Amino acid sequence: MSDTQVKAMAEDMEAPVFEQVAFTQPPELSEATVAIVSTASLHHEGQEDFAPADVGYRVLDNRKRDYQTGHWSPNFDAIGFAADFNTVIPLDRLDELEAVGKIGKVSDIHLSYAGNQFDLSAIRTDSGPAGAKFLKESGVDVVIFTPV
Amino acid sequence: MSTLAHIFETAGIATVALGSVRKQIESTAPPRGLLCDFPLGRPLGKPDDAEFQHRVLSHAFSLLQAQQPVLEEFAESVEEGGAEGLACPLPPRSNEELPAVIDEFRGLRPAYDRGIARYGNRAGTGRVISVDELERAIEALIRVVDGTPWKQAGIPGIPSRVAQDIRGYYELAALGLSDHIPAAWAGTNWFFGETEVGEILLAARAAMQASGEKRPIWFYMAPGDR
Numbered sequence: 001m002s003d004t005q006v007k008a009m010a011e012d013m014e015a016p017v018f019e020q021v022a023f024t025q026p027p028e029l030s031e032a033t034v035a036i037v038s039t040a041s042l043h044h045e046g047q048e049d050f051a052p053a054d055v056g057y058r059v060l061d062n063r064k065r066d067y068q069t070g071h072w073s074p075n076f077d078a079i080g081f082a083a084d085f086n087t088v089i090p091l092d093r094l095d096e097l098e099a100v101g102k103i104g105k106v107s108d109i110h111l112s113y114a115g116n117q118f119d120l121s122a123i124r125t126d127s128g129p130a131g132a133k134f135l136k137e138s139g140v141d142v143v144i145f146t147p148v
Numbered sequence: 149m150s151t152l153a154h155i156f157e158t159a160g161i162a163t164v165a166l167g168s169v170r171k172q173i174e175s176t177a178p179p180r181g182l183l184c185d186f187p188l189g190r191p192l193g194k195p196d197d198a199e200f201q202h203r204v205l206s207h208a209f210s211l212l213q214a215q216q217p218v219l220e221e222f223a224e225s226v227e228e229g230g231a232e233g234l235a236c237p238l239p240p241r242s243n244e245e246l247p248a249v250i251d252e253f254r255g256l257r258p259a260y261d262r263g264i265a266r267y268g269n270r271a272g273t274g275r276v277i278s279v280d281e282l283e284r285a286i287e288a289l290i291r292v293v294d295g296t297p298w299k300q301a302g303i304p305g306i307p308s309r310v311a312q313d314i315r316g317y318y319e320l321a322a323l324g325l326s327d328h329i330p331a332a333w334a335g336t337n338w339f340f341g342e343t344e345v346g347e348i349l350l351a352a353r354a355a356m357q358a359s360g361e362k363r364p365i366w367f368y369m370a371p372g373d374r
Binding site: 003009011013015021022026029045067072073074075076078081083084085086093096097103113120123124131142146147 | 150151152153154155156157158159160161162163164165166167168169170171172175176177178179187188189190191192193194195196198201202205208209212216217228263267268269270271275308309311312315316319320322323329330332333334335336337368369370371372373374
């Protein structure tokens with residue numbers, strides 16, 4: 001029963017509380033540019049791997065499909081992603097939705113962070129806002145966040 | 149991850165956060181959240197199942213219609229699998245002069261190579277040490293089990309990271325041996341429950357704990373429930 005027990009451990013981790021919740025209204029999905037932001041420590045082959053407690057992000061090129069996970073943790077199933085990257089970063093599915101007009105456009109770039117962080121201060125004040133600004137300036141309207 | 153959703157919404161991007169740990173997503177309360185009762189590592193639920201993945205995305209995108217913060221739960225759950233769901237025949241002994249674990253490790257190399265050829269190396273095997281160095285790492289773990297302090301045993305890196313490389317080799321070999329994608333955690337359960345190296349790794353971890361090593365050094369050599 002690994003998954004149940006590992007999740008139980010994660011539930012005990014302190015979660016940040018946001019007193020005010022920002023809420024952005026998107027354009028129509030059929031006109032929106034959509035990106036994925038994964039916290040599975042994804043990077044391209046040859047791109048800088050994630051270090052433990054790495055608070056930075058990596059920019060992922062939508063045209064490539066050579067994603068690797070740099071997640072430093074024994075507490076997740078890696079085989080699903082190893083066999084099908086869409087299990088974590090569903091870009092083939094987004095391409096299919098774009099092809100039938102459900103979404104306006106798949107972003108040319110996506111981002112990945114390392115999700116297993118105990119200290120979120122640097123992500124909240126630095127790399128999080130920087131990544132958001134970068135995607136916003138790249139024309140992204142909607143982000144789907146996927147964990148690992 | 150839900151933390152990032154708050155930050156991105158502040159920057160003017162509409163977001164939907166998928167989450168698989170109920171208390172975490174409820175506590176962090178992203179602007180739009182979809183709780184998916186899927187195993188950790190499989191946030192879209194089922195590998196190689198485009199229809200299922202589309203159902204998850206369809207529900208996620210529907211939350212963009214909400215006029216205020218919303219948290220919903222995806223209607224379908226995905227269960228983890230036990231090792232019995234993974235029919236991976238381990239190689240028979242081919243060299244009785246070798247420790248069984250080394251014989252097993254070498255015997256799985258063709259399956260590992262098939263896994264690489266079929267799927268690539270997405271799980272990052274070889275991040276600390278190359279595949280060709282893994283045997284040396286396993287030999288060092290045997291020495292730890294036999295009583296050598298880990299720093300003197302020759303483990304070629306931080307034990308938890310070396311352990312992740314070893315596990316990655318075996319799980320990719322499992323993909324190479326299997327005619328289907330194993331259920332979640334089946335590869336891990338097989339690795340720790342049925343292989344020689346899984347037993348050695350857990351024994352080395354226990355030896356390090358018993359000798360008073362700091363918890364971060366040994367704890368992350370295996371999932372936290374082990």
